[in-house]
Amino acid sequence: MNQSPDTYSRRWLLTRGMAAGAAVAVPTLAATQTASAVGALAVVDMELVLLACQVDPPKAGTGLTAGCGPHVLPVEQALRAEGLLASGNVDGHYGTATLDAYAAWQRRLGFSGIDANGVPGRTSLTQLGSGRFDVTRVVTTGSRTDSYGGRRVNTRTANMLRAADARLSWGLTLTQGSYTSSNPDSAGTHDGGGVVDISVSGLTSTQRWQTIRALRTVGFAAWLRTPSDGFAYHIHANGISDPDMSRPARNQVHDYYYGRNGLANHAADNTPEAYRVAFTWWEKYKRG
Structure with missing residues (x-):
């Protein structure tokens, strides 16, 4: 890019x-x-x-x-x-x-x-x-009642997911959308817009990291969550600069900007260097 x-x-x-x-x-x-x-x-x-x-x-x-x-x-x-x-x-x-x-x-x-x-x-x-x-350079979320794979997201997030999906030969399956506080393990990160969890079921280790890279390329702060983090395997992704994003989710973007993991321990990002990309956001990605 x-x-x-x-x-x-x-x-x-x-x-x-x-x-x-x-x-x-x-x-x-x-x-x-x-x-x-x-x-x-x-x-x-x-x-x-x-x-x-x-x-x-x-x-x-x-x-x-x-x-x-x-x-x-x-x-x-x-x-x-x-x-x-x-x-x-x-x-x-x-x-x-x-x-x-x-x-x-x-x-x-x-x-x-x-x-x-x-x-x-x-x-x-x-x-x-x-x-x-x-x-x-106005940023808008679009509709807050859009969806992706049956999960609620706003239009901006749906467009970002479609763009990331198009970079992969397998599909993205959401396990949790935005605007929901139903999962206490999420610590409020999904309460607003721009944040989703993505299944890695059936993906190889390489495919998981390739999915992370695709998400980051289009403007998500994305990490692979693992049992060592206290979670079942999944990808957590925040659409950088979504105006509806909750404060806990915005704090995770802060961590991502500084190369950290977006968790309470603020440890270093565990993503292999080969799958990292330059910090960007959706509107910048679209400008090319």
């Missing part, structure tokens, strides 16, 4: 001497106000704001996710202007304070439940940006 700077993969960053999560230059508040004064609105890339929503909150500090800070900052400035975010948190880091402030903005608009999870959706972000910034 063609790689370009807006993928912001770990591999791409390392080739430029930057570690994933390294700080990047962020426009100052004064500079943004000056631009507004002459009629130029900031441009907010929703894909990169969503990436920061997943990678930033679990961090111990307030470091920026590479490439994301300049797009998070106008969102935080707007939240500050709405009286929802303290000025000390207007820093380009989409941490827990920004999540809480954005959730308050969503509730102010009349949203509730998963629509007030602190993660920007198209409607809330566009309304926040009115007269302040323009939104580009």
Whole structure:
């Protein structure tokens, strides 16, 4: 797949001497106000704001996710202007304070439940940006009542699964879909959108890893779960940057970004190097 700077993969960053999560230059508040004064609105890339929503909150500090800070900052400035975010948190880091402030903005608009999870959706972000910034690269989930193999998923996830399936000579069989809290072993990861479990029954070890690679290629954070992890063999997959994703699932994407396993022990990813791919997400994959 063609790689370009807006993928912001770990591999791409390392080739430029930057570690994933390294700080990047962020426009100052004064500079943004000056631009507004002459009629130029900031441009907010929703894909990169969503990436920061997943990678930033679990961090111990307030470091920026590479490439994301300049797009998070106008969102935080707007939240500050709405009286929802303290000025000390207007820093380009989409941490827990920004999540809480954005959730308050969503509730102010009349949203509730998963629509007030602190993660920007198209409607809330566009309304926040009115007269302040323009939104580009919009991410949408589509219908929340779509399905794949009889399991409930949203349209974005269904499209991702079809694309991964097309890369394999065997089919994907889901054992658990999204928007369900029926399995306590899932620790809330399936409560929102974008998350599925996939059967590996009848697959060889190589086929299991090839399935992981196909899922990761189209934008899933995917891992093989094993008895040594405390699970029956299956694949757990999170559609990176799904706006409906639950917080526990978003925290798993944080782990994936940093090469970890998405479990409570945050151990190293057990995927063999031959089956790993550069960090990406569905919309980037579609651009090629």
